[in-house]
Amino acid sequence: MTETKNTIGRLLPYLLVGIYFGIIFTKSEVISWYRIQEMFRFQAFHMYGIIGSAVVVAAISVQIIKRKGIRSLDGSVISIPPKVLGKGTRYWLGGMIFGLGWALTGACPGPMFALVGAGVPAMLVAILAAVAGTYTYGVLRPKLPH
Amino acid sequence: MIDFLSQPWPWYVAGPLIGIVVPALFLIGGKQFGLSENLRHMCAMLPGKVDFFNYDWKNGAWNLTLIVGIVIGGWIGSTLLANPDPIGISEATKSDLALLGVTRFDGMLPTEIFSFEGLASLRGFIMIVVGGFLVGFGTRYAGGCTSGHAISGLADLQLPSLIAVIGFFAGGLIATFLLLPIIL
Numbered sequence: 617m618t619e620t621k622n623t624i625g626r627l628l629p630y631l632l633v634g635i636y637f638g639i640i641f642t643k644s645e646v647i648s649w650y651r652i653q654e655m656f657r658f659q660a661f662h663m664y665g666i667i668g669s670a671v672v673v674a675a676i677s678v679q680i681i682k683r684k685g686i687r688s689l690d691g692s693v694i695s696i697p698p699k700v701l702g703k704g705t706r707y708w709l710g711g712m713i714f715g716l717g718w719a720l721t722g723a724c725p726g727p728m729f730a731l732v733g734a735g736v737p738a739m740l741v742a743i744l745a746a747v748a749g750t751y752t753y754g755v756l757r758p759k760l761p762h
Numbered sequence: 763m764i765d766f767l768s769q770p771w772p773w774y775v776a777g778p779l780i781g782i783v784v785p786a787l788f789l790i791g792g793k794q795f796g797l798s799e800n801l802r803h804m805c806a807m808l809p810g811k812v813d814f815f816n817y818d819w820k821n822g823a824w825n826l827t828l829i830v831g832i833v834i835g836g837w838i839g840s841t842l843l844a845n846p847d848p849i850g851i852s853e854a855t856k857s858d859l860a861l862l863g864v865t866r867f868d869g870m871l872p873t874e875i876f877s878f879e880g881l882a883s884l885r886g887f888i889m890i891v892v893g894g895f896l897v898g899f900g901t902r903y904a905g906g907c908t909s910g911h912a913i914s915g916l917a918d919l920q921l922p923s924l925i926a927v928i929g930f931f932a933g934g935l936i937a938t939f940l941l942l943p944i945i946l
Binding site for chain 1 (some may be wrong): 767770771772773775776777778779780781782783784785786787788789790791792793794795797798800801802803804805807808812813814815823824825827828829830831832834835836837838839840843845848851852854855858859866870871872873876877878880881888889890891892893894895896897898899900901902903904905907908909911912913914915916917918919920921922923925926927928929930931932933934935936937938941942945
């Protein structure tokens, strides 16, 4: 019983962050297929402004956390593992495959879920297809160049 | 206030509000922002013997909880805080899309494609099912999506993330300018 309570208490902040995100994604129209098309056609600054200013705010915060050695609320050290470059194939090739899907569905993984809440149940099918895509990657992973 | 909330939010409000979640997740529990991880956790819930999914998905419970929240937030943003006006995308985009046969701009997306009726057509199938599959395959192959690479990764000045983001755009441009004219 206490364990269940603890779990709920531990997860509640993430539920709230998710709700906050869902509202922002919807209100800024990041979840809109039209906005993604506008972005890939370079016809408005909107999406670039959102991603760009999000990166700037996140980058400044991450630098402050790193330099001051700030710990998380539970007292643990915050570590940000660097991504391994290797040959880099996975990044450009995987990135391109993701980009193809992003432009077709008009949604990346976060917005797909916001769209379900925003009354587009067909996005559940896109999510299932994305799970199938991830599963296929997991199966083929040993054979793919990374 | 309610007026402001129901209007579409400009980029300089939405962008910083999204960016601040990166340090917030670090501070709450040392978690790294990346939403596509959830697709992997869902695979890890399935029975099977694929090495890549052979871990306890409950370690990702925080992230799965976050996307449940996103669904709820999407509902709030589109009902309680709904924008009554048609989407304000640029006229240039509207006329480009009209040439491809997309002429309705009254929702977040063309419902004639992104609906169960649309799914029954070849173009709906390609856009929803093939598109979704490519998102899921590509994001795990690349090791992250818009949140993990474009926001978390670039914020930490990681070169692999920059390469991935360039890849995202290359793929998106190919789909927009070469594939959509054929599909639509």
